[in-house]
Amino acid sequence: MSVEIHGLRYPIRSVLDPAYVAHLAAYVDAKIQAAAEESPTSESVKVAVVAALNIADEYFRVRETEPHVSDEVRRRAEEIERLVDEVLASVQDV
16 A cells, blocks of 8 residues: 655555554654644754654653553554654665
């Protein structure tokens, strides 16, 4: 499947449900848009890194307040991290 993040389309291979991946992509896109609004002159990779840091912050805050986070949530977080790594790698290749 492919998703659109920050105006660019990315092919994504995942074992996750395509609707869920689309939901993740929309979430990441919103975070990137918010980061871009804060720094409109920044380059795409820097904006993506700021968005990734914001997402990581959210994740760690939940993990601290909810120590019983299930293995499923951790697995999905790892999958999100892998997808973000793929996107960042493809942006750097462009």
